[in-house]
Amino acid sequence: MSLPANGCSHGLMGQSPLIAAIRRSIEKASRNRLPVLLLGESGTGKEVVARAIYESNPRGQFVPIDCGSLVGTLMESELFGHTKGSFSGATENKKGLVELADGGTAFFDEIGDLPLELQVKLLRLIQEREFRPVGALSWRKVDLRIIAATHRDLKAEVARGRFRQDLYYRLNVMTIRLPALRDRKEDIPLLIGHFIDQGRAQGLPEFCCGDDVMRALMSYDWPGNVRELKHCIDRMAALRSEGTLNMWDLPSALQQPHQSPVPHDLSDVLEQHAFHEFVLPPKSPVISLPDSEKQAICNALAQTGGERGKAAILLQIGRTTLYRKMKQYGIA
Ligand SMILES: Nc1ncnc2c1ncn2[C@@H]1O[C@H](COP(=O)(O)OP(=O)(O)OP(=O)(O)O)[C@@H](O)[C@H]1O
Ligand SMILES: [Mg+2]
The missing domain is CATH 1.10.8.60 (Helicase, Ruva Protein; domain 3)
Structure with missing residues (x-):
C-alpha cells in the first residue's frame, strides 16, 4: 500500500513514523484472515484502522458490532440470530450479525464490554468457526474475519475476572496499538x-x-x-x-x-x-x-x-x- 502525497490512505491521515508503522501493520493484516486486536485510547482511530484492514483486501461485508449495546434478553439473538418460535415474539427465522458477516469481516467494537455469557460463544466462533442461532439444534459453519477493538486494558480486565483469558489469548494474535495524538x-x-x-x-x-x-x-x-x-x-x-x-x-x-x-x-x-x-x-x-x-x-x-x-x-x-x-x- 503506497502512501499518497496528502498522507492519507483508507481515510487514515498522518505522516509520523508511528502512523507509518500502523500502515505497515494494516498491510500485513490485510494479507491473512487471522483475528486482529486494536488497542488504544478513545478517539485514536481504531475504527478507521479496522475499516482500512478490510478495504485493503475487501471480501464480503464489513459488519460493525457494538458490543456495548449487546445487553438484555435479545443480545444473543442479535449476534447469532434465532429460529421461528424460539421465544415469544420470534415469529420468523432471523439472521444475526455474525451470519451477515459470513464471507466478510465482523468488527467487534468495544470488545471489553461484551457480556461474559457471549464471550464463551465468541470463543467457540473463533476456535471452531461455528455458531448456533437461538432455538436451533445444530451448529452452523461460518467463514469470517474477526477484528476486535477496545479502549480498555484487556489484561487488567482478565485479572479482574471481567474478560475470559482464553478469549483474550485467541484475540491477541495480531495486536495493533493506536498511538495517542499527543505522541504524534x-x-x-x-x-x-x-x-x-x-x-x-x-x-x-x-x-x-x-x-x-x-x-x-x-x-x-x-x-x-x-x-x-x-x-x-x-x-x-x-x-x-x-x-x-x-x-x-x-x-x-x-x-x-x-x-x-x-x-x-x-x-x-x-x-x-x-x-x-x-x-x-x-x-x-x-x-x-x-x-x-x-x-x-x-x-x-x-x-x-x-x-x-x-x-x-x-x-x-x-x-x-x-x-x-x-x-x-x-x-x-
Ligand atoms: N488517522 C486519522 N485520520 C483521519 N481521521 C481520523 C484518524 N483517526 C481518527 N480519525 C477520525 O476521528 C474520529 C474517531 O475515530 P475512531 O472512531 O476510529 O476512533 P476510536 O479509536 O474507534 O474511538 P472509540 O474508542 O471512542 O470508539 C472519527 O471521526 C475518525 O474519522
Ligand atoms: Mg470506535
Missing part, C-alpha cells in the same frame, strides 16, 4: 487541513489557522485524541465565518495561560464587556451547547466592538433573538 503531534497540521477540507465539502466556511492558533492546537494534549480535534475544527468552522482564525475563536480549554496569550486588544474588549469568564480555561475540555452559544455571542460582540446589530448579522440570528440570549446568559 507532528500529524496535527495535516489532520487539521483534512478536517477543514471535509467541512468545506459539507458547506462549512473554509478557514486557516494563524501562527498563534496553530501553536495552541499543537501544545494542547488532546485527551480525546483525533475525535476531539475533529470536533474542535468542526465547531470552529460552524461558529466562524471565513478567513484566518484568531485565538479567541478557539474553545476556552485551548486558551491556556502557558500557551500563546490572548491578544491585548481582545483582553481589553473582554474586560470592557465583562466577558473574561469565557476565556478562562475550564476544568474539562468538553463544552456544553449553552456555553458554546455564550462564547459565540461573546466572540461576535468582541469582533464588532460591542455593536449588537452587527453581531446579530455575524451570528445569522435576529436582533431580538440576540437580546433574548444575552439576557438569558447574563451578558451585559
Whole structure:
C-alpha cells in the first residue's frame, strides 16, 4: 500500500513514523484472515484502522458490532440470530450479525464490554468457526474475519475476572496499538487541513489557522485524541465565518495561560464587556451547547466592538433573538 502525497490512505491521515508503522501493520493484516486486536485510547482511530484492514483486501461485508449495546434478553439473538418460535415474539427465522458477516469481516467494537455469557460463544466462533442461532439444534459453519477493538486494558480486565483469558489469548494474535495524538503531534497540521477540507465539502466556511492558533492546537494534549480535534475544527468552522482564525475563536480549554496569550486588544474588549469568564480555561475540555452559544455571542460582540446589530448579522440570528440570549446568559 503506497502512501499518497496528502498522507492519507483508507481515510487514515498522518505522516509520523508511528502512523507509518500502523500502515505497515494494516498491510500485513490485510494479507491473512487471522483475528486482529486494536488497542488504544478513545478517539485514536481504531475504527478507521479496522475499516482500512478490510478495504485493503475487501471480501464480503464489513459488519460493525457494538458490543456495548449487546445487553438484555435479545443480545444473543442479535449476534447469532434465532429460529421461528424460539421465544415469544420470534415469529420468523432471523439472521444475526455474525451470519451477515459470513464471507466478510465482523468488527467487534468495544470488545471489553461484551457480556461474559457471549464471550464463551465468541470463543467457540473463533476456535471452531461455528455458531448456533437461538432455538436451533445444530451448529452452523461460518467463514469470517474477526477484528476486535477496545479502549480498555484487556489484561487488567482478565485479572479482574471481567474478560475470559482464553478469549483474550485467541484475540491477541495480531495486536495493533493506536498511538495517542499527543505522541504524534507532528500529524496535527495535516489532520487539521483534512478536517477543514471535509467541512468545506459539507458547506462549512473554509478557514486557516494563524501562527498563534496553530501553536495552541499543537501544545494542547488532546485527551480525546483525533475525535476531539475533529470536533474542535468542526465547531470552529460552524461558529466562524471565513478567513484566518484568531485565538479567541478557539474553545476556552485551548486558551491556556502557558500557551500563546490572548491578544491585548481582545483582553481589553473582554474586560470592557465583562466577558473574561469565557476565556478562562475550564476544568474539562468538553463544552456544553449553552456555553458554546455564550462564547459565540461573546466572540461576535468582541469582533464588532460591542455593536449588537452587527453581531446579530455575524451570528445569522435576529436582533431580538440576540437580546433574548444575552439576557438569558447574563451578558451585559
Ligand atoms: N488517522 C486519522 N485520520 C483521519 N481521521 C481520523 C484518524 N483517526 C481518527 N480519525 C477520525 O476521528 C474520529 C474517531 O475515530 P475512531 O472512531 O476510529 O476512533 P476510536 O479509536 O474507534 O474511538 P472509540 O474508542 O471512542 O470508539 C472519527 O471521526 C475518525 O474519522
Ligand atoms: Mg470506535
